[in-house]
Ligand code: CA
């Protein structure tokens with residue numbers, strides 16, 4: 266009885282407060298030295314995933330921009346880019362898959378990518394809206410043992426960064442699951458109806474190590 270009463274008080278007070286603090290990464294300038302290393306909850310031995318993040322950048326049509334990098338010793342196992350022509354791309358060791366969707370800008374975009382090895386189905390979601398499905402890297406497996414880097418594209422295990430590929434802007438709520446979330450779950454994440462965190466990368470509890478000029482700020486959402 267006492268326990269349920271205190272749970273009720275907790276639920277009511279959470280509802281009244283209504284906002285949570287979230288850490289956010291601000292990359293203020295173009296560098297080859299600023300990056301953040303994220304420690305996942307488990308190894309990235311993946312045959313399916315959903316990767317989501319909120320981000321904004323004013324780099325428009327100027328150059329390619331790395332949005333997410335996971336590299337093992339010899340391979341870019343999982344990279345997400347904003348290409349020179351504004352398209353989004355996913356690379357799982359080798360040739361990439363490209364999506365012509367609205368470009369990133371100064372206003373935050375909620376971005377998700379889903380991929381499943383069994384079918385090869387890959388899709389991108391911007392603010393909860395799904396792209397067409399493409400078929401990419403059927404029966405491929407992503408390997409564990411690498412590092413997750415935000416802000417730079419490593420060309421060796423943890424280096425070979427190029428300023429002209431770096432991320433400049435703001436990025437947060439980077440969550441990753443080892444499964445394909447449904448379209449409605451992704452819509453609820455985008456609109457914050459669902460605050461579910463990833464089971465591979467959990468942004469709320471993630472251990473992040475920042476290097477160089479990255480500001481880790483906290484804001485209420
Ligand atoms: Ca590079």
Ligand code: CA
Nearest residue numbers: 341418419420
């Ligand atoms: Ca690379």
